[in-house]
Amino acid sequence: MANVSVAAEWQLLYNRYYRKPELYPMRWKHVDLARHKVAAAPFGGPVAVIRDDSKIVQLHAESALRKLRLFNSAGHPLADTVWRHPGGRLIGMSWTDDLTLVCVVQDGTIYRYDLHAQLIEPNISMGKECFEQNVADCAFWGNGIVCITEQNQLFCIPDFRNPKPVPLADPMIEEPPRCIAVIEPQYTMSGNVEVLLGVADDPVVLVVEEDGVQRLGEDLLRGPLQKMVVSRDGKWLASFTHDGRLLVTTSDLTGVIIERECESALPPEQIAWCGMDAVLLYWDDMLLMMGPDGDPVHYLYDEPIILIPECDGVRILSNTSMEFLQRVPDSTVSIFTIGSTSPAALLYDALDHFDRRSAKADENLRLIKPSLPEAVEACVDAAGHEFDASRQRTLLRAASYGQAFCSNFQRDRIQEMCKILRVLNAVRNPKIGIPLSIQQYKLLSPSVLIGRLINAHRHLLALRISEYLGMNQEVVIMHWACSKITASLSIPDATLLEILLDKLKLCKGISYAAVAAHADKNGRRKLAAMLVDHEPRSSKQVPLLLSIGEEDTALMKATESGDTDLVYLVLFHIWQKRQSLEFFGTIQARPLARDLFISYAR
Structure with a gap:
C-alpha cells in the first residue's frame, strides 16, 4: 500500500520523524x-x-x-x-x-x-x-x-x-573573530542589534552593542567557538566548539541545552537550525542532523550544498536539486507511520477499501465512529503539508469521505484547505518557483505573496490569486499599469491609453491620477493628460493637471466640481504663472472663478 512507501523515506531522529522531499530538479545550466x-x-x-x-x-x-x-x-x-x-x-x-x-x-x-x-x-x-x-x-x-x-x-x-x-562599541580585540552572529533587534531587550563574536584563543563570546561590550559564557565554555548560529526566535545559540562538539545554549550563554560530540574536529562549513528541534552541520560531503537525544542522522552528498533556513525546516540547494528537510507533521505521522491504527490512518485506509468496493471500508468507519471528526481534521491537516498534488487529493478525498458520516465537523474546513492548496500549487509551479510550505505561507501572508508576485512581474497570476481569495485587486492593476508605461516607450500614446483603460476599468475606484502621475514622471505628458481625464475625483484630478501644465483644463474641471478650495488652488497657481492681462482674460469666461477672485481681492 501507498502508506508503506510514504514512511519508508523518513528518517528517525530519536523520537521524531524527518523527511526530505525534492521540490525541484534545478533547471539552471553550468x-x-x-x-x-x-x-x-x-x-x-x-x-x-x-x-x-x-x-x-x-x-x-x-x-x-x-x-x-x-x-x-x-x-x-x-x-x-x-x-x-x-x-x-x-x-x-x-x-x-x-x-x-x-x-x-x-x-x-x-x-x-x-x-x-x-x-x-x-x-x-x-x-x-x-x-x-x-x-x-x-x-x-x-x-x-x-x-x-x-x-x-x-x-x-x-x-x-x-x-x-x-x-558599535569597540570589542578591543587584536585578532579577527573566529565567527560572528547577530541577535535581531526585535529579540533584544534594548531593541538594537546585538553582535556575538567568537574570539580566538578566548573561551568567551563577546556581545557587542552600541553602548558597550559584555563577556558571556566564561564559566561555561572550555575554549573558543569556531562557528555559531542564533535560532529564529533569538532564544538559542547553536555553536561548534574548538574540540569538535555541538553546543546549544540559551542566547545569553547561561544554560546548556545540548552538548554532544561530533564526528569531526574540523569546523563545519555551514551550521543551521532546522525548525526549532534540530541543528544541521555540513562538512564537504556530509550533512549531520542532531537533536537533544538519540543518534544523529547522516545525509551524504557528492556535490556542494547550501542550507537555506525556513521557519519550519531547511531548504537544501545543490547543483542539481532543491530539497526541503522538515520534521514530519504529527497528522502525517498518524496516517502514514507503518502499522498505525490511529483513527486518521483507518479513515485513509477506509477510502482505499471504498475505492476497491470492499466491505472493509464500512468496518473501518464503524471502528472509528466516535473519533471521526479528529480523523477528518488530521487528513485535512496532512493534505496541507503535502507538496505532491496527487497525495493532497487523496487525503482530501479521505477527509470528505469521512465528513459524509460525521454531523458535527465544520463543513468549510475542507473548502478552506482546497483554496490554500490551489494558491500554493500555483506558486510552486517551476516557472514561478516559490515552493512555500503551508506554515511559511501563513507566516508570510497572502498580501505579501501578492506583492512578491507583482514585483517579479507575475501580474496575471497575482490578479487571479487576489480575485480567488477575494482580496483588493487595485494594488495589482496599479503596479501592472505603471510597469506597462515604463516598458512601452515605443508604443504611441493613444494605443497605450486603450491598453491601460481596458485593464484599469476592471477595478472600481482605481486612481487614474496616480497612473497619470507615473506617466508624467516617465516623460509622457500627453498620455498623462489623457489619463487624468478619466479620473472621477476632482480633488485628485485638478492638482495633477496643474503639475503637468494643463492650467486651463484644471480651471474648467475645478469650476465644474463647484469646490471653492480647488478653484482657489487653480487661481493662485495661474496668478503666479501668467501676466495680469492674460490672467484676467482667462477668468473672465468663468463666472464662478471670476466671482471668487473678486471676493478674495476685496
Missing part, C-alpha cells in the same frame, strides 16, 4: 556552487549567484566578465547583469525582507539590486572608517547589516530604509 558566492532568500525566495573570485577557478567556456545571475528556486533564470563595481572584492550578499539583493564590497560600499537585476540608486556607504580600514566580514538580518573592519571595528545599518551607519 552553475557549480563550489565556485560561486550564493545568496538565497527564505520563504521560497530567489537565488543570486556570482563567480567567487577569491577562489582560483577555471573558466569553462564562459566569459571573463563576472555576471550576477538571479534564478527562482527551481533554477529558472530571472535576470542577470555584468558585475562592474570597483571598491574591492565582494565581502557578502543577502536578500532583505522585501527581496532587494544587498551586496557589500571591501571599501564598505553597498550595491542594491531588484529582482530584475536592475541597480537601485543611490548606493549606500558603510561610512568613512569602513572605507579607510576595509570591511573584513559582515552579517545580515531581515533588513539590516553589521560589518567588521580589518581593524576589528564594528558598524551597522539597522534598517536599509534609513541607511545611516551606526558605530
Whole structure:
C-alpha cells in the first residue's frame, strides 16, 4: 500500500520523524556552487549567484566578465547583469525582507539590486572608517547589516530604509573573530542589534552593542567557538566548539541545552537550525542532523550544498536539486507511520477499501465512529503539508469521505484547505518557483505573496490569486499599469491609453491620477493628460493637471466640481504663472472663478 512507501523515506531522529522531499530538479545550466558566492532568500525566495573570485577557478567556456545571475528556486533564470563595481572584492550578499539583493564590497560600499537585476540608486556607504580600514566580514538580518573592519571595528545599518551607519562599541580585540552572529533587534531587550563574536584563543563570546561590550559564557565554555548560529526566535545559540562538539545554549550563554560530540574536529562549513528541534552541520560531503537525544542522522552528498533556513525546516540547494528537510507533521505521522491504527490512518485506509468496493471500508468507519471528526481534521491537516498534488487529493478525498458520516465537523474546513492548496500549487509551479510550505505561507501572508508576485512581474497570476481569495485587486492593476508605461516607450500614446483603460476599468475606484502621475514622471505628458481625464475625483484630478501644465483644463474641471478650495488652488497657481492681462482674460469666461477672485481681492 501507498502508506508503506510514504514512511519508508523518513528518517528517525530519536523520537521524531524527518523527511526530505525534492521540490525541484534545478533547471539552471553550468552553475557549480563550489565556485560561486550564493545568496538565497527564505520563504521560497530567489537565488543570486556570482563567480567567487577569491577562489582560483577555471573558466569553462564562459566569459571573463563576472555576471550576477538571479534564478527562482527551481533554477529558472530571472535576470542577470555584468558585475562592474570597483571598491574591492565582494565581502557578502543577502536578500532583505522585501527581496532587494544587498551586496557589500571591501571599501564598505553597498550595491542594491531588484529582482530584475536592475541597480537601485543611490548606493549606500558603510561610512568613512569602513572605507579607510576595509570591511573584513559582515552579517545580515531581515533588513539590516553589521560589518567588521580589518581593524576589528564594528558598524551597522539597522534598517536599509534609513541607511545611516551606526558605530558599535569597540570589542578591543587584536585578532579577527573566529565567527560572528547577530541577535535581531526585535529579540533584544534594548531593541538594537546585538553582535556575538567568537574570539580566538578566548573561551568567551563577546556581545557587542552600541553602548558597550559584555563577556558571556566564561564559566561555561572550555575554549573558543569556531562557528555559531542564533535560532529564529533569538532564544538559542547553536555553536561548534574548538574540540569538535555541538553546543546549544540559551542566547545569553547561561544554560546548556545540548552538548554532544561530533564526528569531526574540523569546523563545519555551514551550521543551521532546522525548525526549532534540530541543528544541521555540513562538512564537504556530509550533512549531520542532531537533536537533544538519540543518534544523529547522516545525509551524504557528492556535490556542494547550501542550507537555506525556513521557519519550519531547511531548504537544501545543490547543483542539481532543491530539497526541503522538515520534521514530519504529527497528522502525517498518524496516517502514514507503518502499522498505525490511529483513527486518521483507518479513515485513509477506509477510502482505499471504498475505492476497491470492499466491505472493509464500512468496518473501518464503524471502528472509528466516535473519533471521526479528529480523523477528518488530521487528513485535512496532512493534505496541507503535502507538496505532491496527487497525495493532497487523496487525503482530501479521505477527509470528505469521512465528513459524509460525521454531523458535527465544520463543513468549510475542507473548502478552506482546497483554496490554500490551489494558491500554493500555483506558486510552486517551476516557472514561478516559490515552493512555500503551508506554515511559511501563513507566516508570510497572502498580501505579501501578492506583492512578491507583482514585483517579479507575475501580474496575471497575482490578479487571479487576489480575485480567488477575494482580496483588493487595485494594488495589482496599479503596479501592472505603471510597469506597462515604463516598458512601452515605443508604443504611441493613444494605443497605450486603450491598453491601460481596458485593464484599469476592471477595478472600481482605481486612481487614474496616480497612473497619470507615473506617466508624467516617465516623460509622457500627453498620455498623462489623457489619463487624468478619466479620473472621477476632482480633488485628485485638478492638482495633477496643474503639475503637468494643463492650467486651463484644471480651471474648467475645478469650476465644474463647484469646490471653492480647488478653484482657489487653480487661481493662485495661474496668478503666479501668467501676466495680469492674460490672467484676467482667462477668468473672465468663468463666472464662478471670476466671482471668487473678486471676493478674495476685496
